[in-house]
Amino acid sequence: MQSAKRYLFIGLLAVAAIASLNVPVAQAQGGAVATIPFSFSVGSTQFEAGDYRIHTEGFLGSILALAKVGGDTKLSLLMPGVSNNPNRGPYLVFHRYGTETFLTKVVFSAAETYDLPRTAREKEILAGINSGDQVEIPVGSAR
Numbered sequence: 001m002q003s004a005k006r007y008l009f010i011g012l013l014a015v016a017a018i019a020s021l022n023v024p025v026a027q028a029q030g031g032a033v034a035t036i037p038f039s040f041s042v043g044s045t046q047f048e049a050g051d052y053r054i055h056t057e058g059f060l061g062s063i064l065a066l067a068k069v070g071g072d073t074k075l076s077l078l079m080p081g082v083s084n085n086p087n088r089g090p091y092l093v094f095h096r097y098g099t100e101t102f103l104t105k106v107v108f109s110a111a112e113t114y115d116l117p118r119t120a121r122e123k124e125i126l127a128g129i130n131s132g133d134q135v136e137i138p139v140g141s142a143r
Contacts, residue, residue: 031054031108032054032055032090032108032140033051033052033053033054033069034051034052034054034092034138034139035050035051035137036049036050036051036092036137038101039101040101040102041100041101041102041103041119041121042064042074042102042103043074043077043116043119044121047066047068047074048068050068050069051068051069052067053065053066053067053069054092056078056106056108056112056114062078063076063077063078064076064077064078064106064114064116066103076116077116078106078115078116079115079117081105081113082113083107083110089138089139090109090138090139090140091107091136091138091139092106092137093105093106093134093135093136094134094135094136095122095134095135096135097125097126100121100125101135102121102122103116104116
């Protein structure tokens with residue numbers, strides 16, 4: 001049990017060191033492009049650090065399409081959300097727990113904000129710890 005607590009403490013310290021990342025983005029049409037400097041999860045899919053194109057598909061933009069530049073597109077369900085900062089440009093919100101990071105919100109504008117449902121893994125982690133850190137990454141429009 002001590003080693004698990006130590007691992008969690010070290011992980012949270014590492015997260016605190018990089019919890020507020022600002023990443024330059026490229027302007028583009030039809031969605032957004034972001035450089036994400038860490039690996040992360042969306043649903044049950046793991047993504048490596050890299051440049052990603054992000055846009056919505058389906059009825060009322062209910063599906064998130066996320067593709068590594070030059071790679072395959074992965075889809076995930078979205079729920080309507082609320083932007084906490086309506087005067088800010090597009091951005092992504094990640095929640096980080098130790099060494100695991102989850103994409104939790106996509107904000108294109110105050111009127112176009114989406115939440116991603118918590119995964120089983122994120123719920124499992126939350127059941128075992130008090131809190132995680134939130135990381136926001138600004139995005140630009142897709143070309």
